[in-house]
Structures are given as C-alpha cells and as structure tokens.
Amino acid sequence: MRAGPARANTRYPKETExxxxxxxxxxxxxPAEFExxxxxxxxxxxxxxxxxxxxxxxPNIRYFTGFDSQFWESPTRPWFVVVPLEGAPIAVIPExxxxxxxxxxxxxxxxxxxxxxxxxxxxxxxxxxEALPRRFxxxxxxxxxxxxxxxxxxxxxxxxxxxxxxxxxxxPCLWQIRMVKTExxxxxxxxxxxxxxxxxEALPSQISVGESEREAVRxxxxxxxxxxxxxxxxxxxxxxxxxxxxxxxxxxxxxLETGDILFIDTGSTFDGYFxxxxxxxxxxxxxxxxxxxxxxxxxxxEAGIAAAVPGATTDDVFRAMSRxxxxxxxxxxxxxxxxxxxxxxxxxxxxxRIGDGTVIVENMVLTIxxxxxxxxxxxxxxxxxxxxxxxxxxxxxxxxxxxxxxxx
Amino acid sequence: MRAGPARANTRYPKETExxxxxxxxxxxxxPAEFExxxxxxxxxxxxxxxxxxxxxxxPNIRYFTGFDSQFWESPTRPWFVVVPLEGAPIAVIPExxxxxxxxxxxxxxxxxxxxxxxxxxxxxxxxxxEALPRRFxxxxxxxxxxxxxxxxxxxxxxxxxxxxxxxxxxxPCLWQIRMVKTExxxxxxxxxxxxxxxxxEALPSQISVGESEREAVRxxxxxxxxxxxxxxxxxxxxxxxxxxxxxxxxxxxxxLETGDILFIDTGSTFDGYFxxxxxxxxxxxxxxxxxxxxxxxxxxxEAGIAAAVPGATTDDVFRAMSRxxxxxxxxxxxxxxxxxxxxxxxxxxxxxRIGDGTVIVENMVLTIxxxxxxxxxxxxxxxxxxxxxxxxxxxxxxxxxxxxxxxx
Numbered sequence: 085m086r087a088g089p090a091r092a093n094t095r096y097p098k099e100t101e102x103x104x105x106x107x108x109x110x111x112x113x114x115p116a117e118f119e120x121x122x123x124x125x126x127x128x129x130x131x132x133x134x135x136x137x138x139x140x141x142x143p144n145i146r147y148f149t150g151f152d153s154q155f156w157e158s159p160t161r162p163w164f165v166v167v168p169l170e171g172a173p174i175a176v177i178p179e180x181x182x183x184x185x186x187x188x189x190x191x192x193x194x195x196x197x198x199x200x201x202x203x204x205x206x207x208x209x210x211x212x213x214e215a216l217p218r219r220f221x222x223x224x225x226x227x228x229x230x231x232x233x234x235x236x237x238x239x240x241x242x243x244x245x246x247x248x249x250x251x252x253x254x255x256p257c258l259w260q261i262r263m264v265k266t267e268x269x270x271x272x273x274x275x276x277x278x279x280x281x282x283x284x285e286a287l288p289s290q291i292s293v294g295e296s297e298r299e300a301v302r303x304x305x306x307x308x309x310x311x312x313x314x315x316x317x318x319x320x321x322x323x324x325x326x327x328x329x330x331x332x333x334x335x336x337x338x339x340l341e342t343g344d345i346l347f348i349d350t351g352s353t354f355d356g357y358f359x360x361x362x363x364x365x366x367x368x369x370x371x372x373x374x375x376x377x378x379x380x381x382x383x384x385x386e387a388g389i390a391a392a393v394p395g396a397t398t399d400d401v402f403r404a405m406s407r408x409x410x411x412x413x414x415x416x417x418x419x420x421x422x423x424x425x426x427x428x429x430x431x432x433x434x435x436x437r438i439g440d441g442t443v444i445v446e447n448m449v450l451t452i453x454x455x456x457x458x459x460x461x462x463x464x465x466x467x468x469x470x471x472x473x474x475x476x477x478x479x480x481x482x483x484x485x486x487x488x489x490x491x492x
Numbered sequence: 493m494r495a496g497p498a499r500a501n502t503r504y505p506k507e508t509e510x511x512x513x514x515x516x517x518x519x520x521x522x523p524a525e526f527e528x529x530x531x532x533x534x535x536x537x538x539x540x541x542x543x544x545x546x547x548x549x550x551p552n553i554r555y556f557t558g559f560d561s562q563f564w565e566s567p568t569r570p571w572f573v574v575v576p577l578e579g580a581p582i583a584v585i586p587e588x589x590x591x592x593x594x595x596x597x598x599x600x601x602x603x604x605x606x607x608x609x610x611x612x613x614x615x616x617x618x619x620x621x622e623a624l625p626r627r628f629x630x631x632x633x634x635x636x637x638x639x640x641x642x643x644x645x646x647x648x649x650x651x652x653x654x655x656x657x658x659x660x661x662x663x664p665c666l667w668q669i670r671m672v673k674t675e676x677x678x679x680x681x682x683x684x685x686x687x688x689x690x691x692x693e694a695l696p697s698q699i700s701v702g703e704s705e706r707e708a709v710r711x712x713x714x715x716x717x718x719x720x721x722x723x724x725x726x727x728x729x730x731x732x733x734x735x736x737x738x739x740x741x742x743x744x745x746x747x748l749e750t751g752d753i754l755f756i757d758t759g760s761t762f763d764g765y766f767x768x769x770x771x772x773x774x775x776x777x778x779x780x781x782x783x784x785x786x787x788x789x790x791x792x793x794e795a796g797i798a799a800a801v802p803g804a805t806t807d808d809v810f811r812a813m814s815r816x817x818x819x820x821x822x823x824x825x826x827x828x829x830x831x832x833x834x835x836x837x838x839x840x841x842x843x844x845r846i847g848d849g850t851v852i853v854e855n856m857v858l859t860i861x862x863x864x865x866x867x868x869x870x871x872x873x874x875x876x877x878x879x880x881x882x883x884x885x886x887x888x889x890x891x892x893x894x895x896x897x898x899x900x
Contacts, residue, residue, distance in 0.1 A: 111745075155740035157726040157759055158839040160638050160832070179826040183869075184741035198828050199843055201637055227645040229609055230568050237635040237645060238661050253646050302717060309714050317725065318565040332563035333592035337519075351565055418587040420606050424568070431566040435607055461591075 106278050108312060109271040111355045112150055115189040117268055122148065122173065125261045129169055132257040134224040135249060136216055137167045138209065139258070140234040141226055143428035146356055147262060148173045150188045153181065154315075161198040162235035164209050165190075168216050176209050206239050214248060223247070224254020230433055231255050259433045263425055264447045270471050272357035273427065273449055274480045276313060277469050280352050281482035283307045284363040288491045293342060293368055297321045297335035300346065308352050318351030318360070318430050323367065326374040327462030330418065331362070331455070342368030345464060346491065351430035360426045360451055361467040361481050366488040375488065377458045380412035381466040382486050384454035388423065388436070389470055392450055392477045398440040405436070405454040414456035419465065423453040426469065448472045449480070514686050516720060517679040519763045520558055523597040525676055530556065530581065533669045537577055540665040542632040543657060544624055545575045546617065547666070548642040549634055551836035554764055555670060556581050558596045561589065562723075569606040570643035572617050573598075576624050584617045614647050622656060631655070632662020638841055639663050667841045671833055672855045678879050680765035681835065681857055682888045684721060685877050688760050689890035691715045692771040696899045701750060701776055705729045705743035708754065716760050726759030726768070726838050731775065734782040735870030738826065739770070739863070750776030753872060754899065759838035768834045768859055769875040769889050774896040783896065785866045788820035789874040790894050796831065796844070796860035797878055800885045806848040813844070813862040822864035827873065831861035834877065856880045857888070 125148070129137060139145055142156040145165045164176040175190050178198035185193050196208050213223060225240070226233050233240055244251045265273070283304055290307070291300045301321045308316055322334040323346045331347060340346055349362035364378065384405040391404035405422045421440075425432035426449055434442035436453070444450075450472065455465030466484060470477040533556070537545060547553055550564040553573045572584040583598050586606035593601050602620060604613050621631060633648070634641050641648055652659045673681070691712055698715070699708045709729045716724055730742040731754045739755060748754055757770035772786065792813040799812035813830045829848075833840035834857055842850035844861070852858075858880065863873030874892060878885040 153741045154726045154728055158740075159640055159837060160839045160843075161828075178828070180738065180740055180828060182826065183738040197826075199845070200828070225645075229644060231644065232567055232640060232642050233645050234640050236637060236639065236663075237633075237641050237648065240645065255644075306714050306717050309710060309717070315724075317723075318562045320562055330588065330591040332566075332588055333561045418590065418605075420569075420586070420588060420608070429567065431568045435568075437607070 106275060106312065109268070109275050113268050117266060118148070118150060118189050121266070122167065125167060126169055128257055128260050129167070129224070132224065132254070133220040134222050134252070134254060134257060135169050135218055135220050136213060137224040137254050137258065138213065139165050139167070139226060141231060142234070144226065144258060146428055149175060149185070149190050151175070151185055151190070152356060153184065155181070159234070162205055162239070164205060166209070166212055169219065170217070174212055176205060176212050178205070204239065206243055210243055210246060218249060221249045222252050223249045224257050225251050226255055226258065227253040228255030229259070230431070231258070262427065263433060264445060265427060265449050265471070266447070269357065269427060270447065270449060272355055273359065273469065276352055276354040276357060277359040277361070277480040278482065279311045279313050279354070280308060280350055280359045280361070283311055284348070285482070288365065288489050291340070291491055293492060294339055296337050296339050297323055297346070298337055300340070300348065301335040304348060304350070308350070312354065313352040314354055316350060316352040319348065321346065321348040323347070324462065326371050327458065327464050329461045329463065331463065331465050340367045340491065343370060345370060345374060347465065349467070356428055358426050358428070358430050359469055359481070360430050361469050362465060363484060364464060364466070364488060366490045368492060369490065370488065373458070374464065377412060377456065377464050378488055379486070380408055381454050381456065381464055382484070384408040385452055385466045385468055388452035388454060389468065389477055389479070392444055392452065392470060392472055394444055394446050394472060394474065396444050398434045398436045398442045398444065399438050401444070401452070402436040402438055405452070409454055409456045412456065413458055415459070416457040417455050417463070418457070419453070419455055422455070423451040423467070425450055444472055446472055446474055514683065514720065517676070517683050521676050525674060526556070526558060526597050529674070530575065533575060534577055536665055536668050537575070537632070540632065541628040542630050542660070542662060542665060543577050543626055543628050544621060545632040545662050545666065546621065547573050547575070547634060549639060550642070552634065552666060554836060557583060557593070557598050559593055559598070560764060561592065563589070567642070570613055570647070572613060574617070574620055577627065578625070582620055584613055584620050586613070612647065614651055618651055618654060626657060629657045630660050631657050632665050633659050634663055634666065635661040636663030637667070638839070639666070670835065671841060672853060673835060673857050673879070674855070677765065677835060678855065678857060680763055681767065681877065684760055684762040684765060685767040685769070685888040686890065687719045687721050687762070688716060688758055688767045688769070691719055692756070693890070696773060696897050699748070699899055701748055701900060704745050704747050705731055705754070706745055708748070708756065709743040712756060712758070716758070720762065721760040722762055724758060724760040727756065729754065729756040731755070732870065734779050735866065735872050737869045737871065739871065739873050748775045748899065751778055753778060753782060755873065757875070764836055766834050766836070766838050767877055767889070768838050769877050770873060771892060772872060772874070772896060774898045776900060777898065778896065781866070782872065785820060785864065785872050786896055787894070788816055789862050789864065789872055790892070792816040792862035793860050793874045793876055796862060797876065797885055797887070800852055800858055800860065800878060800880055802852055802854050802880060802882065804852050806842045806844045806850045806852065807846050809852070809860070810844040810846055813860070817862055817864045820864065821866055823867070824865040825863050825871070826865070827861070827863055830863070831859040831875070833858055852880055854880055854882050
C-alpha cells in the first residue's frame with residue numbers, strides 16, 4: 085500500500101516539496117497549425133455540404149482562432165466566428181474583445197458596440213454570412229449533441245428566418261473536426277494530466293482522517309494551481325463508507341471517517357485544454373469487499389486501455405470493460421457510459437456505450453472510465469486519460485496505483 | 493500611498509498572515525426561502541401569462557432548487573427544471589444527478605438514463621409539461637437576453653413544435669424574478685466580496701516588479717482560495733504603461749515594469765454567488781496623467797454609488813458617472829456600459845447605459861464600473877459592488893483606496 089504519513093500540522097505543502105518542474109508546452113499554437121486546422125475543417129465541411137460554419141461557443145471559437153478569455157463567464161454579449169468553405173475565419177465580436185482578438189492569427193475582425201440588446205451583432209453576422217459565396221445554400225450551426233448555442237435563441241431564430249441559406253445542424257461536422265487532436269493539442273492535454281497526476285499522488289500527505297471533503301478539495305485545488313494549472317473548473321469530491329452514491333457533485337462538509345472511500349475527480353486546464361480523471365483513496369482502511377471491487381475496476385481499466393485501438397469501436401471498448409464489471413457483481417452504474425472524449429471541453433464525443441458506434445482512430449484523446457455500484461449507494465469509479473496511437477493507446481495520466489492509497 | 497514592501501522571497505503568503513477569519517454565511521438556503529422564491533416567481537409568471545417556466549441553465553436551476561454541481565462543465569447531458577404556475581418545481585434530470593437532487597428541497601424528481609442521444613430527456617420533459625394545468629397556453633423558456641439555453645437547439649425546436657402550448661421567451665420574467673435578491677443571497681455576495689477585497693489588499697506584499705501578469709494571477713487565485721472562496725471562474729489581468737488596452741482577457745506572460753498599471757478583475761464565488769470587481773496597482777510609480785485619471789474614476793465611482801438609489805434608473809446611474817468621465821477627457825470606452833447586475837452570474841441585467849431604463853429597487857445588487865480610455869490603448873477602469881437599500885446603497889466590497897497601491 086502506498087500511503088502518505090499523517091501530517092496534521094502541514095496545512096499546505098511548502099514550495100520545496102514540489103517535484104522537479106514538468107516541462108510546460110509552448111502556450112498557444114502557430115499560425116501554421118491554425119491554417120492546417122482550417123484546411124482540414126474545410127474538407128470536412130465540403131463532405132457535409134456546408135458553405136460555412138458559424139460558431140458561438142468558447143471551445144469552438146478557440147479551436148479556430150486561438151482566442152482565449154475568461155470573459156465567457158459573462159453571458160451578456162454573444163460572440164461569433166464564421167468559418168467559410170474557402171479562406172480564413174472571420175470574427176464578428178463585441179468591441180470589448182477586439183484588442184485581444186487582434187493578437188490572434190485572425191485578420192478579419194468585425195465589431196459592434198455591445199451590449200446593444202436591440203441588435204446584438206445579428207445584422208452584422210447576417211451580412212457577413214450573406215457576403216460569402218453560395219454553393220450548397222447550407223450554413224452549419226451548433227444545434228446538436230454535446231454543444232450549446234451561446235447566444236439568445238430568439239436572435240438565432242431571427243437570423244435563421246431572415247437568411248437566404250438554410251441553417252443546419254453543424255455539430256456532426258464540428259465533432260468530426262475536433263474529435264481528432266493535433267500533436268500540439270495532445271501535448272497540452274498530456275501536460276495538464278501530468279500536473280493533476282502529481283497533485284493526486286501528493287494528496288495523502290496533506291490530509292488526514294477527520295478533515296472534510298471540502299478541505300480536501302481546497303488543498304488539491306491550491307496544489308494543482310501551484311503546479312502550473314491555469315484553472316480547475318471541475319473538481320467534485322464525495323466520500324462514503326466503502327463507496328459513494330454519485331460522482332458528479334460535492335464536496336460537502338462531511339468529515340472523512342475510517343472505512344470511507346474518498347472519490348475526487350478533476351477537470352483542470354492548461355492553456356484551454358482539460359484533463360478529466362479521478363482518484364480514489366481509502367480513509368484508514370476499507371472493507372475487503374471494497375478492495376475487491378477496486379481491483380476489478382483496476383483490471384477493467386487495463387482492458388479498456390488495451391481495447392482502444394485504431395479500428396475498434398467505442399462499443400468494443402465498452403464491452404471490454406463491462407465484461408469485467410459484470411463478473412465483479414455490478415448492480416448498476418448511473419453514469420450511463422464508460423468513458424468519452426475530451427480536449428477543449430471536459431467531455432466531448434464519442435461515448436463508450438453500446439450503440440455509439442464511433443470508429444476509433446489515431447490521435448483521439450479518450451477517458452477510460454469503468455465504474456460500478458456493488459451495493460446500494462456504494463459506487464466506485466476509476467478513470468484514466470489516453471491518446472490513441474497507430475500501435476495502440478498511450479497513457480496521458482500517470483496510472484493510478486493498483487492498491488488504494490491510504491489517508492490516515 | 494499604500495504600498496506593500498517588496499518581498500521577493502515570499503512566493504506565497506504564510507498561513508499566519510491571513511486576517512481574522514471572516515464569518516462565513518450558512519451554505520445553502522432553507523426550504524422556507526425556496527418556497528418564498530417560488531411563490532414570488534409564480535406571481536410574476538402570472539403577470540407574464542405563463543403556465544410554467546422551464547429552465548436549463550445552471551443559475552436558473554440553482555435559483556429554484558438549490559442544486560449545486562460543477563458537472564455543468566460537461567455539456568453532454570441536458571438538465572431541466574419545470575416551475576409550474578402552482579405547486580412545487582419538478583426536476584427532469586439525467587439519472588447521474590438523482591442522488592444529489594434528492595438532497596435538495598425538490599420532491600418531484602424524474603430521471604432518464606443519459607446520455608441517450610436518441611431521446612435525451614425530451615419526451616420526459618414534454619409529458620411533464622403537458623400534464624400541467626393549462627390556463628394561458630404559454631410556457632416560458634430561456635430564449636432571451638443574457639441567457640443561453642443549455643440543451644441542443646435541435647431538441648428545443650423538436651419540443652416546441654410538438655407541444656400543445658406555445659413556448660415564449662421567458663427571460664424577461666426570469667430576470668424580473670432574479671434581479672431582486674433575498675437577504676440570504678445578499679449575505680452570500682457580501683462574503684465573497686469581502687474575501688476578494690482582503691486578497692486584493694494583500695497582493696502588493698506578494699508580488700514585485702519584474703514578475704509576470706500570469707504569476708500575479710496565480711498568487712491571487714491561490715490566496716482567494718485559501719481565504720474561503722470556492723472557485724474563481726473569472727480573473728483577467730493585464731498590464732500596460734499608464735493603462736491597459738482591454739479588461740477582459742489575459743493574463744499573459746508580460747513582465748510588470750515601472751510605470752505600468754496592473755489591472756486585475758475577479759469573479760470568484762462562494763456557494764454559487766459571484767463578486768465582480770477589479771483593482772488597479774501602480775508598478776513602481778505611474779505618470780501624473782494616469783494618477784489624474786485614477787482620481788477622476790475614484791470620484792466617478794463615488795457618484796455612481798450615490799446615484800444608485802430606489803426610484804432612479806440605470807440611465808441616471810450612467811449619467812452620474814459619465815459626466816465626470818467626460819470632464820476628465822475620456823476618448824472612449826469599449827466596455828459599452830458602466831456597470832450591471834450580478835448574483836448567480838458574473839453579469840446579469842440591468843446595465844448602466846443610456847436606453848436601459850431599468851428602475852432601481854431595494855435589494856438589487858449592482859456593480860458600479862466607470863472606465864475610460866484617456867489615450868489610445870490606455871484605459872483605466874474602477875469597479876465596486878453594492879446592494880441597494882431603502883435609504884441608498886451600501887458597499888459590499890471594501891472600497892478601493894483613493895490612491896493607487898504601489899507594487900515595488
């Protein structure tokens with residue numbers, strides 16, 4: 085068993101305890117990379133018979149432009165980027181964003197003074213789209229799966245009804261574009277995975293029996309920031325005797341007690357890219373039943389990693405894991421799938437589930453996330469992040485220890 | 493001038509440097525508070541002739557249910573809450589969220605196994621809405637200003653076209669409900685404002701000339717977390733000689749140089765509620781011109797705070813500030829307004845701008861945010877958060893010092 089010593093006095097790790105600095109990838113991406121992204125996107129758009137994509141959501145805008153801002157947190161002003169079938173992307177954005185957009189590779193930046201509820205960019209967006217060459221008469225928008233349109237729907241409908249071309253669901257096209265990562269994107273995800281792996285590994289030395297879930301999360305958040313993450317938008321944590329009832333909410337003020345499993349998950353980011361993986365800790369010691377289930381899930385993760393190879397489907401990856409989970413006596417799993425894509429979003433297509441049917445290809449980045457409820461309200465879930473290579477898959481995270489780390 | 497000593501060796505503040513613990517408000521809200529919120533909402537819904545509101549966005553779901561999760565970061569599964577004209581809210585949510593929703597005051601929780609792209613909750617939501625009493629034949633949805641529908645638009649249109657009632661823009665109704673805060677909401681916002689005020693005040697002792705914007709942000713993020721904030725979704729920072737070109741992006745790797753203004757803004761949260769205010773720091777020393785503009789903005793803030801009284805309009809508050817800004821020689825301001833509402837969102841209606849016309853009433857929480865560009869690319873922006881009381885307005889933040897704090 086790997087276990088950190090209990091150090092009730094050490095509330096936060098000291099500077100000197102940090103491991104050797106990981107090598108941080110270059111922030112941002114070269115203009116050449118954006119040109120390649122757009123050229124590839126335009127090929128895919130042609131297959132989908134779209135004259136243009138117009139996007140509003142932060143990950144899509146960032147994918148095509150490199151534009152970064154935490155101002156997305158304010159829903160007051162919509163932002164638009166139009167990717168035409170030929171030529172470079174056009175930014176149609178509020179004035180407030182122009183100085184920063186001018187630092188990206190985007191040259192064609194059109195602005196309006198916002199907020200202006202009477203016409204918040206809609207007529208400017210409309211004229212921008214209408215000036216494009218019309219070949220298919222179809223424009224793709226973020227209308228479908230695992231995306232949300234970041235603009236008032238009323239404005240979207242007004243635009244749609246007044247446009248010469250039809251607006252179609254562009255999400256299948258956008259996901260085909262984004263699901264396969266570039267080398268530089270993979271390097272970003274790898275880096276944040278390594279930061280979070282190190283912080284998870286150091287956690288047992290920072291917390292003790294009797295501390296609360298909330299305090300554990302606060303310490304881990306701070307440690308991940310110190311190690312070089314930009315932000316931690318996602319860090320649910322929950323504890324329970326031998327397992328947890330759910331894995332997406334918390335922390336609460338519940339104190340860690342002997343016999344508990346402490347579950348923590350994180351989506352932290354570096355330069356816009358997410359990791360998404362969890363870790364489990366035994367508080368003091370756990371039942372042999374919980375240890376048995378933990379072992380089965382560790383093996384299911386191995387099977388999932390081995391199954392995620394080019395040519396296999398997400399259904400195959402699901403089956404490789406579910407076989408082991410079923411044999412271990414699963415009574416359920418409210419998560420609905422056993423892993424998914426990630427990148428500029430915490431979760432992206434595809435999903436490892438029966439019926440998803442996505443064929444896995446090189447340079448997809450995926451979570452492998454087997455979980456099971458083995459008794460009512462007692463769930464354990466494991467998770468790692470991988471990248472698919474020509475020869476199989478490669479871990480981006482540092483593999484979780486086979487035996488549960490112990491917090492004393 | 494207030495200035496912290498330069499302490500190049502102190503990379504992070506020590507535990508003992510924290511001020512006396514602020515008194516944290518009780519987390520969450522009582523069932524009685526939610527009953528009052530819903531009763532008031534239902535009166536407003538009647539005025540808007542709506543049989544129900546259905547909401548999908550985290551702040552709206554949290555407002556009516558108290559449900560909290562960082563899982564909103566995953567756009568894969570939609571969540572719905574239906575607030576009928578009579579009776580209690582109904583949650584229509586993915587199975588993965590049921591255990592946590594069961595901990596809220598909501599009793600009627602309906603779930604489906606998600607993700608299930610073939611029908612991700614739409615038929616369940618439809619039957620839930622259709623079973624409600626029909627009086628006006630109108631259902632309100634988040635179709636309008638400063639809101640985004642958190643579900644695929646394709647699914648929304650399918651629902652709309654298949655429903656007996658019409659779906660209307662519910663955002664004017666929702667904003668009328670949320671724009672006026674309860675005492676408990678105000679206590680939450682006050683607490684996070686105090687945490688961020690203290691951290692801003694301590695910043696000059698933690699950073700020095702020559703450090704980067706990015707490092708300044710990292711230290712402030714960590715300090716705000718240590719002081720009790722749950723998260724910091726928004727912390728742009730930028731520096732520039734005598735002023736900054738924009739206020740919503742960054743940090744970058746730019747090093748702080750003598751003569752710079754360092755601008756930092758933050759939307760940090762406690763229990764779901766945001767602060768939203770900035771601070772400016774002089775690096776070494778700044779020009780007398782920058783000091784003059786800083787003084788004018790400090791006075792404009794005073795004027796804005798004094799103008800935000802019950803019965804005044806947001807236009808009046810704008811005018812009170814803009815008069816001083818114009819006199820000080822403003823050549824522009826790409827922000828588009830001089831403050832706004834806040835609460836469960838970083839920015840909410842109303843806006844202090846000409847034409848907004850919102851009548852200010854007791855218990856609105858507002859930012860007072862005068863800013864001006866005084867030379868090309870040189871902008872300075874001040875910001876405080878206030879609550880409107882019967883007798884005027886009360887600061888929720890600790891007022892920024894009249895003289896620029898200096899970082900050495």
